[in-house]
Amino acid sequence: MRNRTDLPDVFDVDVITHGESADAADYARTRIGGLGRLTHRPVLHARVRLTSHRDPAVERPVLAQANLDVEGRPVRAQAYGDTAREAIDRLEAKLTRRLERVAAHWEAQRGGQPAPEPHEWRHESEPAKRLSYFPRPADERRIVRRKSFAMAPCSVDEAVTEMDLLDYDFHLFTEKGSGTAAVVYRGGPTGYRVALVAPELAGQLAPFTGAVTVSGQPAPCLSEQGATERLGLLGLPFLFYIDAAQGRASVLYHRYDGHYGMISPAN
Numbered sequence: 001m002r003n004r005t006d007l008p009d010v011f012d013v014d015v016i017t018h019g020e021s022a023d024a025a026d027y028a029r030t031r032i033g034g035l036g037r038l039t040h041r042p043v044l045h046a047r048v049r050l051t052s053h054r055d056p057a058v059e060r061p062v063l064a065q066a067n068l069d070v071e072g073r074p075v076r077a078q079a080y081g082d083t084a085r086e087a088i089d090r091l092e093a094k095l096t097r098r099l100e101r102v103a104a105h106w107e108a109q110r111g112g113q114p115a116p117e118p119h120e121w122r123h124e125s126e127p128a129k130r131l132s133y134f135p136r137p138a139d140e141r142r143i144v145r146r147k148s149f150a151m152a153p154c155s156v157d158e159a160v161t162e163m164d165l166l167d168y169d170f171h172l173f174t175e176k177g178s179g180t181a182a183v184v185y186r187g188g189p190t191g192y193r194v195a196l197v198a199p200e201l202a203g204q205l206a207p208f209t210g211a212v213t214v215s216g217q218p219a220p221c222l223s224e225q226g227a228t229e230r231l232g233l234l235g236l237p238f239l240f241y242i243d244a245a246q247g248r249a250s251v252l253y254h255r256y257d258g259h260y261g262m263i264s265p266a267n
Helices: 024-036 084-110 118-125 155-166 198-202 224-234
Strands: 014-018 045-053 062-070 075-081 143-150 170-175 180-185 193-196 238-243 249-256 260-265
Touching: 014 024, 014 075, 024 045, 024 084, 024 249, 045 084, 062 084, 075 084, 075 118, 075 155, 084 155, 118 155, 155 170, 155 180, 170 198, 170 260, 180 249, 224 238, 224 260
Parallel strands: 014 045, 143 260
Antiparallel strands: 045 062, 062 075, 170 180, 180 193, 238 249, 249 260
16 A cells, blocks of 8 residues: 555645635635545545525535545545535545545455444434435426446445445445345434345345345336336435336436436446
């Protein structure tokens, strides 16, 4: 592993603002760029997006999002705040934990895997329940982003680690034991839960050590229209389902702007 003294303590950050001032952008560059002191690999690119919703009904109206490329390893985080500075400070705290986890992951690859602490994964989840997206009226919502990607098979443990590093609420992956699409998400009595296309596949999962429960509900088979209607009716952050037209697992989710996004495996 590269010596810490070979790397700069500050890295450049591209900041994109929507409704925020130049002072907020400068603050983000200083706070996030200063995290270079924590990295043990070079940060090849860093981008921060600051978005402010002016609707007074929105709790914590400022959203700060960061995407870092740490020598090919993506590290992502997002945080809300009442002001831009509060959102950026929360974002810095989240990125600090994720960069420490990345460093531990690379160190584990060099030697033995460190023993996990009890309920380690739960320490990074926010205890407060809040709406994570703009409350756009249902009749105005559209699927504005579609993403398909090749999913390399991995274990439930690896999927949870990836989800945490990317600061996602869920992660669609191919479970390597059963060979089928699955989604891991934050929920259930342990803080993490995995959903399968069919509950009977639970016995085929590759061994995992994390405190993750397995959902007993099968993924529903729905049309795209049916999926959007169900997501809106149930008020869930995302919906894991089988696309009736394509015959493949997909995830429909609420974007931060109140519209929908769609993720599915590449053909």
